[in-house]
Amino acid sequence: MSRALEFASTIRHNGHGGLTDELATVADLAAWAGLETATEELRLRVVELRWAVRSLFAHAATAGERLDTPHLMPLDDALHLVNSASAQVPRAAWLEWEPPRLRYVDRATDGERLLAELATAAIEFLAGGERTDLRACPAPRCIRYFVKAHPQQQWCKPSCGNRARVSRHYHKARD
Numbered sequence: 014m015s016r017a018l019e020f021a022s023t024i025r026h027n028g029h030g031g032l033t034d035e036l037a038t039v040a041d042l043a044a045w046a047g048l049e050t051a052t053e054e055l056r057l058r059v060v061e062l063r064w065a066v067r068s069l070f071a072h073a074a075t076a077g078e079r080l081d082t083p084h085l086m087p088l089d090d091a092l093h094l095v096n097s098a099s100a101q102v103p104r105a106a107w108l109e110w111e112p113p114r115l116r117y118v119d120r121a122t123d124g125e126r127l128l129a130e131l132a133t134a135a136i137e138f139l140a141g142g143e144r145t146d147l148r149a150c151p152a153p154r155c156i157r158y159f160v161k162a163h164p165q166q167q168w169c170k171p172s173c174g175n176r177a178r179v180s181r182h183y184h185k186a187r188d
Contacts, residue, residue, distance in 0.1 A: 015134065015138050015143070015160075016130075016131070016134035016138075017066065017131075017134040017135040017137070017138035017139075018138070018158060018159070018160065020063060020066060020131050020134065020135070021063065021066050021067050021070055021135075021158055022157055022158070023035040023036050023045065023063060024036075024063065024067070024081065024156070025155075025156060025157060026080060026154045026155060026156055028154070030080075030154075032080065032081065032156070034060075036056060036059060036060055036063070038056070039051045039052065039053055039055075039056050042055065042056045042059060046059075046127050048123055048124075048127065049123075051124065052124070055124040055127070055128075058098075058124070058128060059127065059128065059131070061094065062094060062095065062098050062128055062131055062132060063131075064084050064085065064086060064091075065086060065090070065091040065092075065094040065095050065098075066091075066095060066131070066132075066135040067081065067084075067085060067158075068085040068086045068087075068088070068090075068091035069088070069091050069092070069095065069135065069139055070139075070147060070149070070158045071085055071149065072088050072091075073139060073144055073147050074147045074148055074149040074158060075149075076149035076158075077149070079149065079156050080154065080156050081156045095132045095135055095136060096132070096136070097132075098128045098129060098131070098132035099129055099132035099133045099136055100129075101121065101125050101128060101129050102119050102121040102125050102126055102129035103119060104117045104118065104119040105117065105118055105119070143160050146160045146161040146162075147159075147160060147161075148160070148161050148166075148169075150168050150169040150170075150173050151167065151168070152168050152169070152173030152174065152176050153176055154176070155168070155169060155173050155176075157169040157170075157173075
């Protein structure tokens with residue numbers, strides 16, 4: 014799974030009509046991102062970036078009305094936020110003479126690097142070839158996105174396919 018999809022998937026349906034957020038606390042963010050420390054300010058910025066990425070995914074996949082729709086932002090706002098986060102970390106080429114080696118340096122914090130890395134992953138994903146295969150899972154209550162791996166794939170996971178079939182059977186039996 015691409016880093017952008019992994020990031021967008023840090024929020025999902027909880028099975029009870031609400032959402033489960035894998036980045037709900039500072040400790041959750043630190044564990045997910047592999048940071049030694051994180052702050053509430055960074056967590057809020059990462060969550061805002063995630064909603065921007067999910068907004069772009071919803072637009073690219075023409076997701077329609079879903080449980081997460083109230084949290085999504087307008088396309089222009091999402092684009093601005095993602096592009097701004099990506100541009101936060103300017104880097105410079107640095108030449109070391111002995112032994113000859115090129116490395117890149119910046120003066121960014123770990124949090125700024127995380128935001129830039131996540132935004133860049135989303136940009137690369139949405140500008141790349143996988144975008145045409147990006148789908149919003151149509152299963153009841155699912156808010157995941159996935160890349161369609163084969164022509165017959167309709168859901169993000171087999172369990173979503175099962176849930177969709179059960180729902181269809183239930184509604185046929187009731188009508």
